Amino acid sequence: EAQVTQNPRYLITVTGKKLTVTCSQNMNHEYMSWYRQDPGLGLRQIYYSMNVEVTDKGDVPEGYKVSRKEKRNFPLILESPSPNQTSLYFCASSLWQENSPLHFGNGTRLTVT
Amino acid sequence: GENVEQHPSTLSVQEGDSAVIKCTYSDSASNYFPWYKQELGKRPQLIIDIRSNVGEKKDQRIAVTLNKTAKHFSLHITETQPEDSAVYFCAATYTGGFKTIFGAGTRLFVKA
Numbered sequence A: 001e002a003q004v005t006q007n008p009r010y011l012i013t014v015t016g017k018k019l020t021v022t023c024s025q026n027m028n029h030e031y032m033s034w035y036r037q038d039p040g041l042g043l044r045q046i047y048y049s050m051n052v053e054v055t056d057k058g059d060v061p062e063g064y065k066v067s068r069k070e071k072r073n074f075p076l077i078l079e080s081p082s083p084n085q086t087s088l089y090f091c092a093s094s095l096w097q098e099n100s101p102l103h104f105g106n107g108t109r110l111t112v113t
Numbered sequence B: 001g002e003n004v005e006q007h008p009s010t011l012s013v014q015e016g017d018s019a020v021i022k023c024t025y026s027d028s029a030s031n032y033f034p035w036y037k038q039e040l041g042k043r044p045q046l047i048i049d050i051r052s053n054v055g056e057k058k059d060q061r062i063a064v065t066l067n068k069t070a071k072h073f074s075l076h077i078t079e080t081q082p083e084d085s086a087v088y089f090c091a092a093t094y095t096g097g098f099k100t101i102f103g104a105g106t107r108l109f110v111k112a
Helices: none
Strands: A004-007 A010-013 A019-025 A031-038 A042-051 A054-057 A076-078 A087-094 A108-112 B004-007 B010-014 B019-025 B032-038 B045-051 B056-059 B062-067 B072-077 B086-094 B099-102 B106-111
Touching: A004 A087, A010 A019, A019 A031, A019 A087, A019 A108, A042 B099, B004 B086, B010 B019, B019 B086, B019 B106, B032 B062, B045 B056, B045 B062, B072 B086
Parallel strands: A010 A108, B010 B106
Antiparallel strands: A004 A019, A019 A076, A031 A042, A031 A087, A042 A054, A087 A108, B004 B019, B019 B072, B032 B045, B032 B086, B056 B062, B062 B072, B086 B099, B086 B106
16 A cells, blocks of 8 residues: 555654654655644645755754655654644655645654653 | 745535635745645645646536636635535645645534
8 A cells, every 4th residue: 555654653752852753655756755733834844855865954944854865764853852843743755746746644743841 | 935825714614515715825936736635633635736737627526726827726615515524725836946835724614
C-alpha cells in the first residue's frame, strides 16, 4: 500500500531534550516536506527536500533540522525543543512539487512541557 | 511574501444545501491549486485540484473554479451530507519556490 509513515503518533517531552520524528514514504517520491498545524494558522511549511541531499527552509524553520540521506526517509529533528513547538506535525511527499498533490502521513502530536 | 487567504473560517449548512469556500492567493506565478479535506483526528487528503490553464473542474458533488485575473479560487460542494463535515484547506503552489502555501482552513458543519 502506497503510504507515508510517521512515528511516533504521540510524543510528550520536556524542554531541551533532543527528539527525532521519523518519516518514510514507499512511493519513490522526490519531494518531501514537513508542516506544522496550529489552530487558526493552517499548515505551515517547516522544511522541504527536492531530492537526496537537497533540503531548504520553509516558512517556519527556526528550531528544526532535517536530513535527506535516502530518498524514502526525511526525519525532523528538534535539537532543543521548547514549549512553542508544541503542535501537530505532518510529513508529506509528492512526485514533484509543481502540479502534483501532497500525500500526508498520519501526523505526530508533540507536547513539550 | 506569498499568502493564501481563506474564507469563511467556519461554515454551517443544512444537509442538502450547498457550501462555498473561497480563497485568494497573492503570487500570480502560482499554477496549481489543490483542496484538502481533513476529518477530525486524521491527515489532510486531496479531494480535488485545478491547474492554472483550467477555469473549472467538477467531480460529482464537488467543483472548483479558478479566476486567475482576480487570483481567486473557490470550492463548491452541492447536496451536502453529514460526512462532508470536516476542515477544508485550500492551497497554492508557487513555481520556482517549491512551496505549497495553505489557507488557514474552513471548518464545515453539515447539520442533519
